[in-house]
Amino acid sequence: MTKARTAQINVDATPYYHCISRCVRRSFLCGYDNEQGKNFEHRRAWIEERLLELAQVFCIDVCAYAIMSNHYHVVLHINTDSGNALAPIDVAERWLTFHQGPVLIQRFIEGGSTVRSRNRTLL
Template sequence: MSRMARCEVFDPEEVAIAHVYTRVCRRCFLLGDDPVSGKNFDHRKVWIEEYLQQFAAYFGIDLVGFAILSNHFHLILRSRPDVVATWTDEEVARRWLMLCPHRRQADGSPMTPTQPEIQSIAGCPIKREVIRKRLSSFSWWMRLLCQRVAMRANREDEQTGRFIQDRYHDAFSGRSLVAGLCCLRRPESNSGGDGRNPRGQ
């Protein structure tokens, strides 16, 4: 039986809470010690935490909690399309350009978008509204997060190809949310916690 499309599971125009999780492949590690190579990968947990902080600052999604384990991670997310709807066109463009910048600093951090860059989105109604929807999309949050972790880990491992499983898992039932919250208390995570957005929503 084929899986339902995520747009069929919940209405992207409504506030939703989800427990999402994904797993690495190829015997890769997100943290801890690899008993075969003897390498320690705890620094990768720091990468993920930094990305989560950045995403919580610019997406219209609240990071309620998270847990990072040796080969997978769990997130509890709350989408806020109602908040995104209040943002000006320029704010939508600015936030997206901080997530997907045209230019970066030497350390890889995004450079502040210029006015022409902002207007390239804000001044195009079709493009602007597509991006507005992306800013409260669980799928786009996970797409960018998994992509960045995978690219960085592959560079470090001098590997190519898949690092994280194709499709992340999500669940919207109360039972799954309780299970996800329980994951935050696992000792191995050493990082689960409150991740409220800086905008105070």
């Protein structure tokens, strides 16, 4: 049975987490797949680059990682000091680094009105 992340992660207990992501249906993540006759080794560098980029933006320290042919392991440290030092605008800007974001968030970044401030003017 699945659990919500809030039930799985407790930074007070430990800020370190071992995460695993696996491919399904005998798919290859990296390396040479004999059945398909294809080489997926080019993905290894892309995965490493993306992992380190995400970690830098989201206040996560990558302690160790291993990228295998059909899965990868990552040991992460949640950097709460860096995260707590961020202002709400910083959090929104970092999130928008990888996501387009809804119009409300885009307005917040641009310094425009939000739903709450517009509702006050209507009253």
